[in-house]
Amino acid sequence: MNDWFEAEDRAEKALQLLVQRKLTEAVAHLRAAIAVNPHNPNWLDYLGMALEDLGRHDEAADAYRRSLQLAPSRLDVMLRLAAALLRAGRIDEARRHLDRIGELDATFEPAYCQRILLHAQRGEHEKAEEAFYVARQYRDECPTCFFHMGQSLAARGLHDKAIYCWQRTLELDHDWPGVHRHIGHFLWERGDLEKARWHFIHQLRQEPGDVETLLDLGTLLMDQQRDAEAGERFRRAVELSPAHAAARCCLGEWLARAGQPDEAQAMLESSLALDPTQTGAHLRLAEISHCRGDVPAALAHLRCELRLRPEDPRILLDLSNALIDCGDARTAGACLKRLVRVHPSGGAGWQNLAVACYLLGHHAEGDQASRRAMDEDADAATVMHNLALACQQRGDYAAAIDWAGRSLQLDPRDVSLQRLQMRLRLIRAWRAVKRVLRRLFRLRSPADPAGSGG
Secondary structure (H helix, E strand, C coil), X not given: CHHHHHHHHHHHHHHHHHHCCCHHHHHHHHHHHHHHCCCCHHHHHHHHHHHHHCCCHHHHHHHHHHHHHHCCCCHHHHHHHHHHHHHCCCHXXXXXXXXXXXXXXXXXXXXXXXXXXXXXXXXXXXXXXXXXXXXXXXXXXCHHHHHHHHHHHHHCCCHHHHHHHHHHHHHHXXXXXXXXXXXXXXXXXXXXXXHHHHHHHHHHHHCCCCHHHHHHHHHHHHHCCCHHHHHHHHHHHHHHCCCCHHHHHHHHHHXXXXXXXXHHHHHHHHHHHHCCCCCCHHHHHHHHHHHCCCHHHHHHHXXXXXXXXXXXXXXXXXXXXXXXXCCCHHHHXXXXXXXXXXXXXXXXXXHHHHHHHHHCCCHHHHHHHHHHHHHCCCCHHHHHHHHHHHHHHCCCHHHHHHHHHHHXXXXXXXXXXXXXXXXXXXXXXXXXXXXXXXXXXHHCECCECCCCCC
């Protein structure tokens, strides 16, 4: 009997810990209580919810299954089980439980919320939209429906509509987890950095220990040249989660940028010790090695980074620049082709691909990439400057002068462009003089040297 009383005490303590967000301790107390009394479905429900909040979705699903064995007709637990399975990526199994809910009660609106997410994860976006409108027949103002519909719209590239849905989510429930971070990401991608920063800050007010948002905010602050504030965020992320490899990588990159290469190297190496597949760490170590003049070590790190097959546009762009700096234009070109495949609207990728092509002597491909860069609104003056240099390299001085002139119209104060245009004009004039002289010499006959006719 004492064991039963102790189990009750542990369960009560666990509920207090859940309110305090001390999830790991709450899970330990609940497991101890359930070991004594495995027939209480409510304790299993609480265990599942705590495990979900910890991101341990497979374990949460197991707790909900055990709860359903004790109370098979509870729609709320079936729904939590389906949601946990969706987060664990077990879509078909989640579908079976949602279908079962539909058989028991076709008017149970929360099940349609999860159906929106299920269809979005499967790429069935028209079905997601159908589920969204069916759900609104039963409950017009549902934050969950708007949130999941936003995810479906975002997956289709309909970012403005996605942001609208997420803003509706916040209007209906201003504490909805993760919405500010979602909005911040798309505003950042659109170039609206200040609004994105505002949303990341609001996300952190809701969840001060959200390491992922701290890293996002730190990286955005670096894009805004607010390096001191970025460093504070990265240090805080490492303090909160010392074993977080990405946090250590971000702090290592910041230390390198702050002119502390030794500290940066130690932080980056610790990141790789925690996770050898951490993207970006080898790249930043390569940059440190290159600055020290150790090109072989830099190339070794760059090859390690390439083997990880990064997809992040920023990593790919920096990786290609580092490869060019180390004299490996061929590999840089391959890296940039991957970049423009995954991010075809990025002008910087096309601009750098053009440079790599010119270095390899692939002028036609370089010209094509340059024009695509200008179509994608890259730095047009720099692209035209590169085109002028490429035309000069292949001896087309008229085209080189034309491109240099166009570039100067965009940036009239660029001294390097002024010098390039002057040099090209001088070269063209000298070539014209040489052509005249060659013509004059060809007109002379060997049998009739100059000055002999009279």
